[in-house]
Amino acid sequence: MSETPQQRVAAAIERVPYARFLGIRAELKGDELTLVMPFSQHLVGNPLLPALHGGVVGALLEVTALTQLAIASKSERFPKTVDIGIDYLRSGKPVDTFARAKVVGTQGWDGGLRRCRPPKLMPEGASGRSRPRNPHACTGIVTPATRSATGLRSFTTPTRS
Amino acid sequence: MSDKPTSYASSDDPLQRVRAMIQFTPQAKALGMEVTRIEPARVWGLVPYREELIGDPETGVIAGGVITTFLDTLCGTAAVAAMEHPTTVATIDLRIDYMRPATPQKSVLAEAHCYKLGKSVAFVRAVAYDETPDNPIAHVAAAFMVNSNNGRKVGANLRTKKS
Numbered sequence: 099m100s101e102t103p104q105q106r107v108a109a110a111i112e113r114v115p116y117a118r119f120l121g122i123r124a125e126l127k128g129d130e131l132t133l134v135m136p137f138s139q140h141l142v143g144n145p146l147l148p149a150l151h152g153g154v155v156g157a158l159l160e161v162t163a164l165t166q167l168a169i170a171s172k173s174e175r176f177p178k179t180v181d182i183g184i185d186y187l188r189s190g191k192p193v194d195t196f197a198r199a200k201v202v203g204t205q206g207w208d209g210g211l212r213r214c215r216p217p218k219l220m221p222e223g224a225s226g227r228s229r230p231r232n233p234h235a236c237t238g239i240v241t242p243a244t245r246s247a248t249g250l251r252s253f254t255t256p257t258r259s
Numbered sequence: 260m261s262d263k264p265t266s267y268a269s270s271d272d273p274l275q276r277v278r279a280m281i282q283f284t285p286q287a288k289a290l291g292m293e294v295t296r297i298e299p300a301r302v303w304g305l306v307p308y309r310e311e312l313i314g315d316p317e318t319g320v321i322a323g324g325v326i327t328t329f330l331d332t333l334c335g336t337a338a339v340a341a342m343e344h345p346t347t348v349a350t351i352d353l354r355i356d357y358m359r360p361a362t363p364q365k366s367v368l369a370e371a372h373c374y375k376l377g378k379s380v381a382f383v384r385a386v387a388y389d390e391t392p393d394n395p396i397a398h399v400a401a402a403f404m405v406n407s408n409n410g411r412k413v414g415a416n417l418r419t420k421k422s
Binding site for chain 1: 283284285286287288289310311312313314315316321322323324325327328329330331332347349350351352353354355356357360408411413414415416417
């Protein structure tokens, strides 16, 4: 049975050392990608509450955005991040956490320029401070697992192949 | 060292205090993050290069997420370093601009400056580099909630239902 390009990308992310460090696993249903980050003690940033480290939540979102963008652009190579902005809605609970990404605007690699819009995935009440100023590509994500743990927009541009 | 996280404000030496804070943060410890220098409202730190942290196996460049976590922690530390009476902080938002990839095999260094400490919000800027700050890897602007644990009990996140 031959692998689809989507499956290859999803498998590729699991081979990235840093994704393994976080324990990230990819689940692919059609074109829809969900990254799963099972809870582990080393992901904790606040041992009192306890809560996931904000940087780890940001890292999960970034990895998801990069993978989704690679799938959308039908590229075997991962894009490079130009900038990323994360708005924290609440602390991440010490449970398995999921992330999804949506490509909302692209330029150059699949035709013309489209305006970047804040993604529909953003939960109600998420910060309205949208920063769609990079015209190259933009991706929006939430982690719906623990009901909108975090929302963000990230803007990335794929590498030229 | 005591295992009680509440003791992080107990030391009189600011560098000792923030180092203890890092030790109480499992993810910062897992990254191998160190704080090297501290001044009021300013901190310097580093993450040593490790193969485990690679984000691009082809080039050996460290993952963006490492820089996110490192700078988030360092910025939080800078906010605490600006306080007369240290308390807990939580990130409200964090924005990172990448200028170039980190050099493989080199530690990522960074300095963070809390340029405004308000009553409830602290604003922090940081720059990551591997040689000098003049050739930055990334710039960060972040906002932190001050006294974020206020009113929340230990283990608050372990409860299943909000009361």
